[in-house]
Amino acid sequence: MGTLNEYLQQKREALLERRANAERQPDQARSVFSAKVRAAGRSGVREIRIRDFQVISDSPPDFAGYNLGPSSPELQLGVLGSCLTHIALIQAAERQVSLHSLEVEVTGEMHPLAGRPGYEHIPIHPHNIQYKLIIQSDESEETLRAFHQAIEQVCPIFNLLRNPQQIEGQLVVNRLSSESVL
Template sequence: MSTLREYLSHKRAALLARHETPSSGPVPLHAHVTAEGRSGVRRIRIRDFQIISDSAPDFAGYDLGPGSPELQAGVLGSCVTHIFLIKAAELEVPVDSLEVDVRAEYDPRAQQPGETGVPVYPQNFRYEVLLDSPASDEELARLHAEVERVCPILNLIRSPQEISGSIVRVGGGHPVAAGLEGRPS
């Protein structure tokens, strides 16, 4: 069975090379999502990739892909896994296999009128790392502490930030957005 050790060696070389080249600053992130006609399926486009997000039939979906809260759990798991690999390579911690299992809850009652006590967001995120490694408990604790310190999505969920939003009317119609009342269209 192939293990991750060879990959971690390759990853370490790439990380060392990356550290030698100064960063040019923040990297812009962009995702574009369209709601597909007739099905309501959300097509997420990121760079040259597409991901389908859908709802279960009880929420007028066709179950053609994971829902947004499920995708968030997957994004957290992907990021934690990637940072474990980065930090294992940097700290030279041998890893033979790595899996991350993420769990959370989302309560759809939050969408119902009068359910003011139910959070409208997924909550109680927790992850479990299934790791095969000959490293000592101390090395693994150090690895885990580093992952917790620098994992971007883990820290985003723990310390959310303000998100701004706006509506841009693209079809014919009358302006209704805040600040547009009374303006000629």
């Protein structure tokens, strides 16, 4: 089994090749991606489809769930941790930072009464989000501080959460019969 530093060399080669391809054809470099989610009947389990992958999201039993998968807020923390980890790998590869191990822990809070009368001061969204980037490395403190700063500067999900954007939504109704009412 290879080491993390061996993988970082492969990551560096892939990164350089990907950037070279994007520079050769910048008009075709844009990525468009999507996810589709369907609520399963009787269980309410959310089946998330992304490319050829399926992820299950569910609620804990105390919220009418079957505990078959993480909740949406838990997935969001996992997505943030995954993105921070991936960007850390990219930055380590690009900067040739030696890493023996890499782990990210993400925590957040939610309250079931958030936004209700008397609890308007509590955000309805995950809040107090914090992460720990836990690495084993022989690099200097200066190198590691610059490495960490670069991760936060370019991590897409970290920056989406820190600097949110407008999200446009639309309701599409497919009626079973002409008598269906909203």
